[in-house]
């Protein structure tokens with residue numbers, strides 16, 4: 047009773063009618079990577095299979111020798127995960143992608159696959175606390191040297207990159223302070239000493255910032271954030287040249303087991319279809335909320351790169367297509383007052399996630415960035431009166447009304 051009109055493993059989503067023009071990113075987000083089975087399904091198939099079979103022992107041997115393209119084992123590759131990787135690579139404009147279980151496995155693998163004891167990493171100071179722990183505690187325990195610089199200070203970058211350096215790691219915009227690093231300027235300096243530039247583009251998202259076009263070599267994501275963006279699954283991705291993914295990332299991840307689950311890839315394939323729409327709306331909501339906050343008397347300061355008053359406004363306008371979906375702002379007062387404000391919100395949820403379709407508010411000093419301790423927090427500008435607001439898809443007037451009543 048099977049209605050199968052095409053052979054199994056049918057690979058051509060355009061059915062021989064491939065467009066002879068360059069498709070736009072938002073079209074690619076729906077179409078790229080689609081690999082239909084013989085049933086010709088519209089929705090991407092979920093291949094929940096840990097392993098794969100071979101018609102003969104010879105076929106298995108040829109697959110392991112990489113003489114044929116055959117999925118071997120889902121720790122290495124999986125058809126659903128491969129569709130996600132291809133779609134995200136097309137959207138990013140990258141040659142290749144490897145999908146990982148979480149954003150942190152992407153961050154860790156993207157750096158660790160390049161360094162050995164004695165190598166040196168230079169990174170911008172302002173970053174997500176787990177990235178900080180990887181660079182300042184875990185890798186140094188294995189003999190890797192790390193130097194942190196103020197991301198806004200060109201002279202500090204030039205000094206740090208005068209010495210031999212293996213990796214430069216940039217988080218821009220940074221979480222939670224939304225600080226911007228000049229990716230072009232740092233990439234040019236880094237390439238002079240032969241370093242690989244890795245950008246954590248979580249806060250930028252594939253929609254608002256294209257680090258590879260700005261000179262970076264590698265982009266990494268927590269796909270948990272905007273890419274799923276609907277509070278369901280964890281995931282991550284590393285994107286770069288074919289050579290880097292094939293010869294540096296995969297030999298490392300294949301044996302250390304960082305791979306994304308097929309189920310999560312299937313969820314995120316669907317998420318990619320609406321990513322552009324969601325992120326554009328969230329960023330336009332965020333700009334309106336940031337403008338509202340910057341005119342409120344009870345607010346001490348607002349960090350949002352597309353606010354004209356922001357210290358990074360010019361640079362952000364040059365390298366981003368939108369100011370992001372997240373705002374850092376400080377309440378006039380202490381931690382107690384800040385908690386009181388958060389507790390008074392009626393629509394916006396208190397949560398430590400971001401990039402979600404629902405608006406979420408976080409107190410970084412006591413939660414996401416608690417692990418850093420007060421001294422490093424202060425260096426990053428994370429004070430007890432700072433909150434991080436991830437702006438979602440709600441009607442922006444409801445978000446402003448909620449903030450207004452809570453500030454009262």
Ligand SMILES: *Cc1c(COP(=O)(O)O)cnc(C)c1O
Pocket residue numbers: 148149150151153174176177217221246248249267268269270271280281282
């Ligand atoms: C959340 C986040 C990560 C880590 O991603 P997970 O999916 O939670 O592992 C890395 N970098 C930044 C900037 C983040 O916001």
